[in-house]
Amino acid sequence: MANIPYKIYLTEKELPQYWYNLKAVMKELPDPMLNPATLKPCTKEELKQVFCSELVEQEFNAKDKYIEIPEGIRDFYRMIRPSPLIRAYYLERMLNTPAEIYYKFEGTNTSGSHKLNSAAAQVFYAKEEGITTLTTETGAGQWGTALSMACAFYNIDLTVYMVKVSAEQKPYRKAVIETYGGKVIPSPSDTTEIGRKILAENPGTGGSLGCAISEALETAAKTENCRYVLGSVLDHVLLHQSIIGEETRIACEKYDIKPDIIIGSVGGGSNFGGLIAPFMGDKIAGKNNIHFIGVEPASCPSLTRGRYAYDFGDTGKTTPLIKMYTLGSGFMPSPNHAGGLRYHGMSPIVSKLYHDGYFEARSVEQTRVFEAAVAFARCEGILPAPESSHALCVAIDEAIKCRERGEKKTIIFGLSGTGYFDISAYMSYNNGSMSDYVPTDEDLEKGFATIPRI
Amino acid sequence: MANIPYKIYLTEKELPQYWYNLKAVMKELPDPMLNPATLKPCTKEELKQVFCSELVEQEFNAKDKYIEIPEGIRDFYRMIRPSPLIRAYYLERMLNTPAEIYYKFEGTNTSGSHKLNSAAAQVFYAKEEGITTLTTETGAGQWGTALSMACAFYNIDLTVYMVKVSAEQKPYRKAVIETYGGKVIPSPSDTTEIGRKILAENPGTGGSLGCAISEALETAAKTENCRYVLGSVLDHVLLHQSIIGEETRIACEKYDIKPDIIIGSVGGGSNFGGLIAPFMGDKIAGKNNIHFIGVEPASCPSLTRGRYAYDFGDTGKTTPLIKMYTLGSGFMPSPNHAGGLRYHGMSPIVSKLYHDGYFEARSVEQTRVFEAAVAFARCEGILPAPESSHALCVAIDEAIKCRERGEKKTIIFGLSGTGYFDISAYMSYNNGSMSDYVPTDEDLEKGFATIPRI
Secondary structure: OOOOOOEEOOOHHHOOOEEEOHHHOOOOOOOOOEOOOOOOEOOHHHHHOOOOHHHHHHHHOOOOOEEEOOHHHHHHHHHHOOOOEEEOHHHHHHHOOOOEEEEEEOOOOOOOEOOHHHHHHHHHHHHHOOOOEEEEEEOOOHHHHHHHHHHHHHOOEEEEEEEHHHHHHOHHHHHHHHHOOOEEEEEOOOOOHHHHHHHHHOOOOOOOHHHHHHHHHHHHHHOOOEEEOOOOOOHHHHHHHHHHHHHHHHHHHHOOOOOOEEEEEOOOOHHHHHHHHHHHHHHHOOOOOOEEEEEEEOOOOHHHHOEEEEEEOOOOOOOOEEEEEEOOOOOOOOOOOOOOOOOOOOOHHHHHHHHOOOOEEEEEOHHHHHHHHHHHHHHHOOOEOHHHHHHHHHHHHHHHHHHHHOOOOEEEEEEOEEOOOOHHHHHHHHOOOOOOOOOOHHHHHHHHOOOOOO | OOOOOOEEOOOHHHOOOEEEOHHHOOOOOOOOOEOOOOOOEOOHHHHHOOOOHHHHHHHHOOOOOEEEOOHHHHHHHHHHOOOOEEEOHHHHHHHOOOOEEEEEEOOOOOOOEOHHHHHHHHHHHHHHOOOOEEEEEEOOOHHHHHHHHHHHHHOOEEEEEEEHHHHHHOHHHHHHHHHOOOEEEEEOOOOOHHHHHHHHHOOOOOOOHHHHHHHHHHHHHHOOOEEEOOOOOOHHHHHHHHHHHHHHHHHHHHOOOOOOEEEEEOOOOHHHHHHHHHHHHHHHOOOOOOEEEEEEEOOOOHHHHOEEEEEEOOOOOOOOEEEEEEOOOOOOOOOOOOOOOOOOOOOHHHHHHHHOOOOEEEEEOHHHHHHHHHHHHHHHOOOEOHHHHHHHHHHHHHHHHHHHHOOOOEEEEEEOEEOOOOHHHHHHHHOOOOOOOOOOHHHHHHHHOOOOOO
16 A cells, blocks of 8 residues: 555656647547537538637547647646646545555646646637637636636736626636636627527526527637637647646556546536546557546536437537437526536537447436535545546446455546635535426427537 | 756655744844733633643743654644645746745645644644643634634544634635534624623624634633643644644755745734744854845834834733734724734734844735735735735735846745635725725824723
C-alpha cells in the first residue's frame, strides 16, 4: 500500500505534448455530419462559417493518432495541469474492499471541471485566427465558467447564453463568469430571432440547452469576427479532453497500475471520451481487455434508452445532423434533475464506440448518486460535482462487488469536477426534497417523435 | 526561469513530521492569559474545562521547538497536503516585474482554506480523549466548513454557531457544513442564555463572531463529553498552522529559493503566524533578514490602529483575558466589509512579535483588495478568497516597487484560500456597489472603551 502515493502528480516535463485522436485508431469511423438542407456530408468550408478553422481541421482529422499541443496552449495547461490521479485509500478503507480505486481529479482548477481543457484550446485557436468575440451556451454553468477563464487569459470577448433557469438558480456561477469578464445573457432572450420566437411561443419558459445553443449560433453568425464554440459532443472537443486520458496513462505506466475497469460519467461525452481515449485505443488494437463503463442519469438516458440516429444538436434545429444516440432534440429533461448531463444527444465518437460494443453503459438515479457523493465527500474530503458522482456511484458498486467476490480489481474513475457551485442540489438532497425521475416510455416516444426521418 | 516548476509539490515523504513552535524560540514570550475573576494567570486545569487536554498542553508549551504530528493527524494531512508552492509566472508577466513571486496555496481542499490544518488536529485530539461532541463558532464560514470535514472524518458530532448574517448571506456555506454532518445554528439563538439575552437586548441583530463564541462556549460547558474548539488566535492553532510554513521552508530549500519578503493576511493571526513560523524563528536567531508584512483590512485594523492590551476574546466577556492588539471586544466591524478578517483581537504570539518590531503591518481598503483579486484570478486562474487577497494586494504593490526600482526581490505570499463561497462579495465588486469603510477615530474610541481596565 505504501508504494503508491495518495496523489500522483506528474511533473511539468511529463505534461503530454500530444492529444490522442481516437478516430485515427477506430476500426470504423462515426458517420459524417450532414447538412440538413442537402443531406450531404458537411464540408469543412460550411463548418468554418461557424467554427474556427483549426478546430474544423481537427474535427475532420481521422489520420493522425497524435496531434501536437501548441506551446500557446501548453502555456495555459501548465497553470491548471497536470491534474492528480488520486489513490482512493480512504474510500477503499470505508468500503473494506480488496479493489484498488483511483480517480483522475479534474476539479482542481477554479472553473471546477475538465471543461477548461477544451476551452483553453478553442480560445487559443480563435485568438490565432484573429477572432475577437466568441459566443457559447452553458447549462449547469461549468462550460461557461471555463470559457470565461480562457477568454480572460487570451483576451477575447465572450457572450454566454445561459439557460435561464440555471442563471436564476445559480447566480454565483453567473457571477464567476462575470468576474472573468464574460457577458451572461439568460436564454431564451430577446437578443436573437430564435429567442424571441421561443419566448413568444413559450412565455415564462426556463429555457433549455438546445435553445441556448440556437441563440449562440445565431449571434455568432451575425457578429463580425465572431465564432461559436461548443464544450462537448464534437470530435475536436473529445480530442482536447484526451489530455485527461493521456495523463492517466502516463501516471499508470509510471506506477505500474493496470486498470481492469475505467468508469466515466457521460453527458455530451467529452469527459468520458477524453478519459478513455488512449486506453480505448489500446483496446481496439487488442492490447488490453479493460472494461469501460459510461454512466448516465436515469432521467436523461441517451445511451441506455435512446436511439442511434441522425438528429439535430439543438432545439432550434439549426445545427448539422449528427449520427448519435439521442432522445430527440425535443426531449425535455425533468427540471427535477439536479446536475448537468441533461443533453439529449451524445458525442458521435462515443456513440459509435457504444454501438460497436466497446463499452458498457449504465444509468443511475439521482438520489443514489447523491448518496455516493456525500459518502465520498466525507471520507475522501472532496465534494464532487453531481455529474461526476454518476461515475463515482458505479465505481463504488464495482468495488463492493469486488468485496463480495473477493476480487482485487483495479478501478479508475473520472472525477470530472467539484460541486462547489452546485450546492443547491446538495441542499435538496440534505433536506430530503430530492426525488428520482425516470422518463416513461411515453415520455421518450414524445422525444423520439422529434428525431428527423431521413 | 525554466528551472523552477510552476507548482512545487512536495512528495508525501517530505510532508513535515513536526509542527514548529514559535514560542520556543521567541526571546520574550507573550504575556499569559488571565482569569478575569482573579486576574491571575489561567491554569491548565481551568482551560481543560473548555478545551481538550492535549491542546491545553500545547497552548502552554514554550519549550519544544518541534512538536511531533501524530500519525492519526498525518493520516488526514495526506488527504489534503502537501499544498503547492506556486511560482506566479503569469502574475510576474502581467506586472512585468523583475521580482520572483511565489504563493503558498492553501485552497486546494474542499473547505477552501488553511483552517483545515488545525481542524484536523483539534478533532483528532478530541477523539483520542473520548470527547463525543464539539462546539464552535464561524463567521465567514471557513472554520465551520473545515471543522465539519474533520468531524465527519473522525466521526464526532459538531454544533456550529454561525453568525446569523453569514448564515443568511451564505446559505451555501451552511449547506456544505450540513453535507458534512455538522449542525448549524444561526447566532444569536435561543439555545443559550447569552443568546437569549443578546436577542432580547438587540432584536433583529445579525450577530457577531464574539457573540457566536459566547454561545458555543456556553453550550460546550453545559453538554456532556463536549469541548469547545477555536479556529484562530490561540497558540495551539498557530502551532498547527506552522505546517504551512514548514512546507514552504522545505520547498524553498529544495529549489534554493531565498525569500526577501513574506506576506500574509492577518485576521486572528493563524494563517500569518503559521506561514511565517520557521522563517521568523530563523530571523529571531539572526539567520535571515526577511521582511515580513502582515496585511489587515482598513475596516478592522487591529494591528495598525488597535491597542496592545488585555482584552476579552468574545463579546460576552466570558473568555480569559488575552494580551493582544485589540479594537475592543465591543468593536463592531462595518457590515459593509465583504470578507472575513473581522475579528477585534489578534493572536497573542503575532501581537507580541509585532509589538517587538519583528514585522510590518499594513492595512488596505477592500476595493483595492478586490481589484487585485480579480486581476489575479484572470491571470493566475485562481479565484482567491477576499481574506487572502489582502496579502495578494500587498504582494502586487511590492512587485511593482521592484519594477520601479529595478530590484529582483523574491516575494512569497500566503494564498490562504479560495473565494468560491464568497461570490456575493465578488458580485458587489462587479456591479460597483462595493464601497470602502474606514472607521473614524471616534468609532475606534467606542471600541476601545470596551477594553477592561486592569
